[in-house]
Amino acid sequence: MAELLLECRGVTKRFGGLVAVNAVDFGVERGRIVSIIGPNGAGKTTLFNVISGFYRPDGGEVWFEGRRIDGLRPDQVAARGISRTFQNIRLFQNMTVLENILVGMHTRVRANVVQVLARSRAFLEEERALVEEAFRLFRFVGLRANPNELAKNLPYGEQRKVEFARALAARPKLILLDEPTAGMNPQEMAETTQLIRRLRDELGITVVLIEHQMRVVMGISERVTVLDYGEKIAEGPPAVVRRDPKVIEAYLGRGAALGSAD
Amino acid sequence: MAGPKTSPKAAVRNLRPLLAVGAYIFVATLITLWLSGPGLRQVLGYSLLLALGFVAFLGSLLVLYYAPIGPNFKLVLGLVILVLLLPLMGVQNTFLLEVATQVGIFAALALGLNIVVGFAGLLDLGYVAFYAVGAYLWAIVGSNQANIAFNTDIFPLAPVWFFPFLLIAVGVAAMTGILLGLPVLRLRGDYLAIVTLAFGEVIRVVVNNLDKPINLTNGPQGIRAIQRPPLFFKPALTALGVTVEDATLYALYFYFLVLLVVGFAVVLTRRLENSWVGRAWTAIREDELAAQAMGIPLVRMKLAAFAAGASFAGAMGMIFGAKQYFINPESFTFMESIGVLAMVIVGGMGSLPGAIVGATVVTILNLQVLKGLSLLLNQLRATDAVIPILNYPLSRWPTQLDPAKYERLIFGILLIIMSILRPQGIIPERRHQLELEERRAEPAPTLAPTAGGGGDG
Numbered sequence: 001m002a003e004l005l006l007e008c009r010g011v012t013k014r015f016g017g018l019v020a021v022n023a024v025d026f027g028v029e030r031g032r033i034v035s036i037i038g039p040n041g042a043g044k045t046t047l048f049n050v051i052s053g054f055y056r057p058d059g060g061e062v063w064f065e066g067r068r069i070d071g072l073r074p075d076q077v078a079a080r081g082i083s084r085t086f087q088n089i090r091l092f093q094n095m096t097v098l099e100n101i102l103v104g105m106h107t108r109v110r111a112n113v114v115q116v117l118a119r120s121r122a123f124l125e126e127e128r129a130l131v132e133e134a135f136r137l138f139r140f141v142g143l144r145a146n147p148n149e150l151a152k153n154l155p156y157g158e159q160r161k162v163e164f165a166r167a168l169a170a171r172p173k174l175i176l177l178d179e180p181t182a183g184m185n186p187q188e189m190a191e192t193t194q195l196i197r198r199l200r201d202e203l204g205i206t207v208v209l210i211e212h213q214m215r216v217v218m219g220i221s222e223r224v225t226v227l228d229y230g231e232k233i234a235e236g237p238p239a240v241v242r243r244d245p246k247v248i249e250a251y252l253g254r255g256a257a258l259g260s261a262d
Numbered sequence: 263m264a265g266p267k268t269s270p271k272a273a274v275r276n277l278r279p280l281l282a283v284g285a286y287i288f289v290a291t292l293i294t295l296w297l298s299g300p301g302l303r304q305v306l307g308y309s310l311l312l313a314l315g316f317v318a319f320l321g322s323l324l325v326l327y328y329a330p331i332g333p334n335f336k337l338v339l340g341l342v343i344l345v346l347l348l349p350l351m352g353v354q355n356t357f358l359l360e361v362a363t364q365v366g367i368f369a370a371l372a373l374g375l376n377i378v379v380g381f382a383g384l385l386d387l388g389y390v391a392f393y394a395v396g397a398y399l400w401a402i403v404g405s406n407q408a409n410i411a412f413n414t415d416i417f418p419l420a421p422v423w424f425f426p427f428l429l430i431a432v433g434v435a436a437m438t439g440i441l442l443g444l445p446v447l448r449l450r451g452d453y454l455a456i457v458t459l460a461f462g463e464v465i466r467v468v469v470n471n472l473d474k475p476i477n478l479t480n481g482p483q484g485i486r487a488i489q490r491p492p493l494f495f496k497p498a499l500t501a502l503g504v505t506v507e508d509a510t511l512y513a514l515y516f517y518f519l520v521l522l523v524v525g526f527a528v529v530l531t532r533r534l535e536n537s538w539v540g541r542a543w544t545a546i547r548e549d550e551l552a553a554q555a556m557g558i559p560l561v562r563m564k565l566a567a568f569a570a571g572a573s574f575a576g577a578m579g580m581i582f583g584a585k586q587y588f589i590n591p592e593s594f595t596f597m598e599s600i601g602v603l604a605m606v607i608v609g610g611m612g613s614l615p616g617a618i619v620g621a622t623v624v625t626i627l628n629l630q631v632l633k634g635l636s637l638l639l640n641q642l643r644a645t646d647a648v649i650p651i652l653n654y655p656l657s658r659w660p661t662q663l664d665p666a667k668y669e670r671l672i673f674g675i676l677l678i679i680m681s682i683l684r685p686q687g688i689i690p691e692r693r694h695q696l697e698l699e700e701r702r703a704e705p706a707p708t709l710a711p712t713a714g715g716g717g718d719g
Contacts, residue, residue, distance in 0.1 A: 052555060054551070054554075054555075073554070073559070074551075074554040074555055075554050075555075075556075075557045075558055075559045075560070076559075078554075078555060078556060078557030079557050083555075084555055086552065086555075090549050090551065090552040091548075091549075091552070092544065092545050092548035092549055092552065092553075093548055093549075094544070094548055094691075094693070095541070095544055095545065095548060095693060096693045096694075096695070096696070098696045099541055099544075099693060099694070099696075102538070102541055103541050103542065103545045103553070103556050103558070104556050105538075106538060106541075106542055106545075106556050106557045106558050107556075107557035109538045111537075111538070113539060113566075116533060116534065116537040116538070116539055117530055117533055117534070119533060123537070127537065131696050131698065132698060134696075135698050147696070148693070148695045148696060150693065166556065170556065170557060
């Protein structure tokens with residue numbers, strides 16, 4: 001078995017009486033694209049929030065690159081090399097597209113405040129390099145808008161791309177994508193699928209995505225984990241998972257077939 | 263200009279904006295100089311006229327800001343206005359110098375509060391506390407007060423200490439900002455506003471009551487005879503044969519001191535704004551959660567915003583104390599915080615020129631327009647003028663309806679009008695436009711054959 005980049009061991013998260021995530025074991029090998037699926041309210045986003053440090057788990061541990069990261073603040077988790085996107089796009093609306101991407105580079109900035117105030121050469125050179133890279137990322141995700149346009153003025157599909165670019169800007173080792181194709185038409189969905197593949201193939205980033213679109217899930221994931229009512233009910237290659245009767249029952253309702261859900 | 267020849271027509275076209283701006287500055291200066299002279303003081307509504315002229319004169323800075331001319335011209339002309347023309351008027355009419363100094367003080371405060379409220383989006387209603395910290399710091403050691411408090415006779419410190427203490431005031435105010443921020447910054451929105459409001463009041467009440475057990479602040483009576491900065495240049499002036507009264511000299515001195523600090527504030531804020539620091543602040547303002555997911559440590563960056571904003575207020579508080587020669591807790595009421603906040607909002611949250619314009623508008627409204635209206639009313643009251651149509655003699659106009667007494671009401675109305683008609687402020691925030699270096703260079707080869715100067719390709 002290849003080295004596990006990310007590992008959740010028995011992660012539990014409760015909200016009052018509700019157990020949103022219940023003793024979930026979940027591992028991701030370096031260089032994989034894996035999906036987490038499950039019906040609404042299955043605890044997928046909660047698991048993401050635990051991994052990225054927004055929630056402190058009530059039980060269990062989260063390990064990343066052989067170090068424990070549960071209990072760290074979100075910014076510390078980000079600094080370790082985990083980026084994420086949000087289900088409902090959360091761009092910095094009144095900042096430009098480029099600035100959004102530049103904010104994503106925050107963890108990589110070297111220049112200190114004194115160098116900023118003095119506009120030292122080190123600062124200016126770094127700033128120029130960051131801006132150049134922001135333009136590269138802008139092109140990498142296939143953005144067509146004006147790079148100096150405010151994020152809020154962009155159409156939906158473009159905003160999604162900005163979010164991708166912003167998450168990539170940190171040069172993460174692992175990226176968590178929360179429903180990256182939500183609200184997209186088939187063509188945009190195909191583009192996004194392609195983009196996710198390129199993250200791994202060209203940038204070497206390990207990808208975990210939450211997804212409802214079966215076409216996307218089955219098309220790109222190498223492993224699928226299925227959650228239902230906070231518990232892991234199945235895990236394995238997509239072809240196996242889609243035939244699992246427990247998954248078919250939980251995810252699609254009694255008697256339905258996963259393949260016909262497209 | 264030894265560069266390649268451009269056609270004379272194009273040269274004139276390029277010069278046109280420059281000439282227009284120059285003409286505007288010239289005319290506005292002449293009018294204000296004429297108004298500020300002694301000749302017209304008996305004219306009805308003189309103070310209002312003077313205010314109008316002064317606004318037109320200061321407006322030349324705004325004209326300059328928007329004019330399509332090179333940045334070097336802007337800098338030179340701006341310096342001419344602020345360093346040469348304005349002091350010239352000020353010598354003729356010290357009231358204008360006082361107004362300009364006040365505008366500068368509030369501009370620095372607005373710039374500082376703009377970092378906290380405009381950039382980082384943290385509503386701080388107790389900003390004046392930091393101003394008080396700076397003012398009292400120097401007032402205590404720069405007067406006899408410290409002797410009373412600590413039973414020594416080494417105070418007041420010599421005027422030379424003013425400058426080192428300016429740095430100390432910056433540091434102490436920044437530290438106060440951090441100390442306030444530590445417990446408070448976990449709160450958001452309304453809660454933060456309420457706690458900062460309380461903090462502002464706490465500082466005022468503490469200052470008001472710290473005349474016992476140790477008499478550190480002399481309580482409500484305030485501290486007087488505060489040391490002024492040293493007149494180190496006076497011997498040089500005398501040697502040059504220039505004799506200026508000490509009062510005017512100090513007025514000019516404080517004006518330039520304030521101008522210098524505002525200049526520093528503008529440059530530093532601009533640099534912060536266009537760097538990862540400013541971007542992190544704005545990201546926090548826009549979406550705290552997403553900002554944190556991008557690796558921005560919320561508490562540290564918010565504390566930095568508080569400290570940066572507070573440091574400007576600390577420096578200005580100290581200058582204010584020295585300028586006034588006397589301070590008491592009354593100078594640091596909640597209304598002062600609200601006033602500075604109004605400047606930031608009227609000018610445009612998150613906008614540097616906005617903060618300065620906001621400070622100018624509100625200060626001039628306060629010091630010149632409202633007082634001018636009151637004066638005019640008083641003058642009219644002495645005559646037998648009547649309000650037309652109503653046939654109401656102005657001599658019976660009650661003094662309670664003095665415009666100067668309605669400062670807060672008029673502020674309130676101004677803010678309501680602004681938030682309805684122009685919520686983004688007079689000069690709205692404009693995001694930094696970024697270009698690729700290589701892109702900027704790209705057009706060069708295509709222009710190569712005609713090479714050079716004129717920007718009218």
